[in-house]
Amino acid sequence: MNFIVFGVVAPIAYFILRFLVKRLVMNFLQNLKRNTNIKNMTKCENCEMFFSEEDIKFVEGRNICNKPECKNNV
Numbered sequence: 542m543n544f545i546v547f548g549v550v551a552p553i554a555y556f557i558l559r560f561l562v563k564r565l566v567m568n569f570l571q572n573l574k575r576n577t578n579i580k581n582m583t584k585c586e587n588c589e590m591f592f593s594e595e596d597i598k599f600v601e602g603r604n605i606c607n608k609p610e611c612k613n614n615v
């Protein structure tokens with residue numbers, strides 16, 4: 542009886558485990574991709590938030606974002 546249960550449960554457990562590991566690896570790779578995207582982000586030196594490079598302007602030696610309160614604060 543135990544032998545039959547193991548024969549059924551083990552392959553299912555193996556399948557689920559493989560599925561979970563695959564998903565984990567996929568998530569890990571997606572996070573890696575996201576992290577490389579962050580490298581293209583620039584920190585606004587006024588509000589300390591990260592923006593993509595096209596939303597940041599180099600003003601008087603500082604990186605300043607597009608937000609009105611930051612632009613007018615330089």
Ligand SMILES: [Zn+2]
Binds near residue numbers: 587611
């Ligand atoms: Zn800002």
